[in-house]
Each structure stands twice: as structure tokens, then as C-alpha cells.
Amino acid sequence: MKKIIIAIFCLLPFISFAQSEYKASNGKTxxxxxxxxxxxxxxxxxxxxYITASQPAFLPPRRSGNDLSARKDFAHSNAVIKKIKTGSRFTDSGNKxxxxxKGNGLVNFDVWIEEAIAACEVTPCATTTNTASTPATGVADELLKLKKLLDAGALTQAEFNAQKKKLLGN
Incomplete structure (x- = not known):
């Protein structure tokens, strides 16, 4: 019985309580x-x-989060998810x-997913927006502003028509 308890305590650091899926801020699961x-x-x-070489559990923690950053030749690649886990950096508070x-060769990489999304190191990233609905709202708002300026006498009818034509792309 003692041997089993000792074995469990020895293996405990290597057991990960990983999750099987994560819904990210970019809308992707x-x-x-x-x-x-x-x-x-x-x-x-x-x-x-925010994409760094994975550090084996048996090594001491790194002092800097960027000393094993993925190099630029990792760009525009596809990487298969092997595990989803939580962790923390020395500069951050709380778990991420x-x-x-799986990277090229034997190296695995840690993708700090929310930070990588915000920095557009992965796609889709945080700056991706639905362009179909945004311009219509912007154009309508601008037309209302122009109409108020026309009604207030700040614009002539010719100026209003010219700006309206420019906004509508005619």
C-alpha cells in the first residue's frame, strides 16, 4: 500500500487535469x-x-517568457492541438x-490562446469583424448627420448631394 501511495505522489506532477475543448473569444471552439x-x-x-516551445515538467521554470518563442518560420502553418491546459506566466496573474x-519535428509549442488571438498570432483573430453589417450602419449614420447639417443650413443642397453620392459609392 505504501508503494502505491508513493507512486501516486511521484506521478502527480505529471498528471494533467486537461480539458477537452475551449470556446475562445474569437468565437471558435x-x-x-x-x-x-x-x-x-x-x-x-x-x-x-504568445507561441512558445513547450517546457517539460521536469525542468525548472524559465525566467523570461520569450526565450523560447516560436521563430518566424512557424508563421502560416497549421498545428494540431494535442492538449488543452491551464497555466500562468510570471508576469501574469491567474491561470490562462x-x-x-504539435510543431515541426519533435518540438511541441504552447499557444497562449487568448493572448495569441488578441495579437493576431492565430486566425481568426480579434480584429476580424463582420464587414457586411458594419458599413451599412456607418453609411446610414453619416447620411443622418449630413441631413441634420443640411437642415441646419451648414451645408448647401449641392454639398449634401456630393457627400451623399460619395458615401453611397455612386
Whole structure:
């Protein structure tokens, strides 16, 4: 019985309580076995800030979060999700969601998914918007503003018509 308890305590650090799916802020649900589409690195040199080489559990923690960042040649690739886990960085408070993905060769990478979405290191990213509905609302608002300016006498009818034509793309 003692041997079993000792074995459990020895293996406990290696057991991960991972989840099987995660609904991200970009509207995509990531599951184990799915593919993550890697975009461009957000660092000035083109390397990645939020995609880093996985660190084995038996090594001591790194002091800097960027010393094993994925290089820019990892850009525009597809990576298969092997595990979804939580973790924290020394500079962050609280746990973050990390997707462990299979990289080229023997290396696995940690994708700090919410931060990578915000930095557009993965697609779809946070800056992706529905362009079909945005312009219509913007044009209607601008036309209302122009009509108020026309009614107030700040614009002539010719100026109003010219601006209206420009907004409508005629």
C-alpha cells in the first residue's frame, strides 16, 4: 500500500487535469485534434510572443517568457492541438488557457490562446469583424448627420448631394 501511495505522489506532477475543448473569444471552439491556423508573429523581428516551445515538467521554470518563442518560420502553418491546459506566466496573474500543439519535428509549442488571438498570432483573430453589417450602419449614420447639417443650413443642397453620392459609392 505504501508503494502505491508513493507512486501516486511521484506521478502527480505529471498528471494533467486537461480539458477537452475551449470556446475562445474569437468565437471558435478549439478541441483536441483540431487544427490551429498560425498567422504572423507579433514581435518586431517577426517571431512569436504568445507561441512558445513547450517546457517539460521536469525542468525548472524559465525566467523570461520569450526565450523560447516560436521563430518566424512557424508563421502560416497549421498545428494540431494535442492538449488543452491551464497555466500562468510570471508576469501574469491567474491561470490562462494554453493549447499544446504539435510543431515541426519533435518540438511541441504552447499557444497562449487568448493572448495569441488578441495579437493576431492565430486566425481568426480579434480584429476580424463582420464587414457586411458594419458599413451599412456607418453609411446610414453619416447620411443622418449630413441631413441634420443640411437642415441646419451648414451645408448647401449641392454639398449634401456630393457627400451623399460619395458615401453611397455612386
Amino acid at each position: 478549439y478541441r483536441i485534434g483540431d487544427t490551429v491556423k498560425v498567422a504572423l508573429g507579433s514581435m518586431p523581428d517577426g517571431n512569436f510572443k 488557457i494554453i493549447l499544446v500543439v
